[in-house]
Amino acid sequence: MTxxxxxxxxxxxxxxxxxxxAALAGADLAVTVPTCPDWTLRELAVHLGGAHRWVGEIVRTRAAEDVAEERVPGFGGPDGEGPAALDAWLAEGAACAVAxxxxxxxxxxxxxxxxERRTAFWARRMTHETVVHRADAALAAKAPYTVAPEIAADTIEEWxxxxxxxxESGDPEAAELRGGGRSLHLHAxxxxxxxxxxxxxxxxxxxRHAHEKATVALRGxxxxxxxxxxxxxxxGGGQAEVLGDARLLDYWLERSSFG
Structure with missing residues (x-):
């Protein structure tokens, strides 16, 4: 896929x-996010909004090195504590990053x-950062969640x-994702x-993109x-089913968690 x-x-x-x-509207912002249990729903939103602002500052200034959080205007969240202030802050941060x-x-x-060291990386990265954290928010707020097929597929490709x-960079967990003769098939x-x-x-x-028998398949x-x-x-928590050696799928998921 391109x-x-x-x-x-x-x-x-x-x-x-x-x-x-929309998922945050009317939700309890103090509830714990099940998929990010160290965060409340509000903290999740602030994390994502801060990321938008951070990337926006990197791109706006054509930064040649990492930009410290304290140098990013508004990085820490809105001035007000209420949901309306958070909503406006999220909208503003995304709009500024996209601009x-x-x-x-x-x-x-x-x-x-x-x-890669160009803006195309950040456009794609912030798309999928937002896609995945929107799933976190939807789960916490018990809101519906759908994604266009081409976006879901590209989220997999990027991950x-x-x-x-x-x-390649020597991450000790990712380094263990090797060993000849084993394979994992994802089949939508x-x-x-x-x-x-x-x-x-x-x-x-x-x-690669292929329909072949594998050690384990995730189908759904x-x-x-x-x-x-x-x-x-x-x-197996939804409609997707695991076929074959489920231990290999668990092995992959455990070693691609990055903490």
Whole structure:
């Protein structure tokens, strides 16, 4: 699968943020987020809104190195404690980040923590950061959650690339995702062609789009596959089913958690 257009990522940051804001409307912001138990729903929202502002500042200033949080205007949250202040702050942060991304275009050179140093990385990263944390918010607020198929598929693609980068960079957990002869198949039942075969080589893992027998398969709706891979849904916790050696799927999930 190919990357989505840069403008689509910019649009989607706003779409996903608006959907998250809708999930927060009327919710108890003090409730614990089940998938991020160290955070309340409000703290989750502040984390995401701070990330939007941080990336916006990196892109706006064309930063060549990491930008400290204390240098990001409004990073710590809204001035007011009420839900209306939080909602406005979230909307403003996403809008400012997207404005900076649109102004810069996809190829501007900026600092990133990853494999490419240009603004296109941040547009994609903030899209999927928002997609996944919107799932956290929806679960905590007991709100509905749907994602367009192409966004769910790209969230999976990006996460595989992040885990691969972690392995290449020497992350001790990701380093264990190897060992020849084992494989993990992700098979979406509702989107034709949305399949991934993750193969454990002697030194590292690789992935490709294929429909082949594997050591273990996770089969179900595409959005559920994305949520399981991002550890937002337990394997078998929805409509998705695990076929084969479930221990290998658990092994993958435990070693792609990064703490």
């Amino acid at each position: 990357l989505l257009p840069y403008d689509r990522y910019c649009d989607e940051i706003l779409v996903q943020t608006d959907a998250l804001r 900076a991304l649109r102004d810069a275009g996809p190829d501007a050179g900026v600092w990133t923590w990853a494999w 595989l690339r992040i885990v691969s980068f972690a392995q 039942t509702d989107v034709p062609g949305a399949e991934w075969l993750i193969e454990f080589g002697e030194d590292r893992f690789t992935w 709706p595409l959005t559920e596959l994305m949520l399981v891979l991002n550890r937002r849904l337990e394997p």
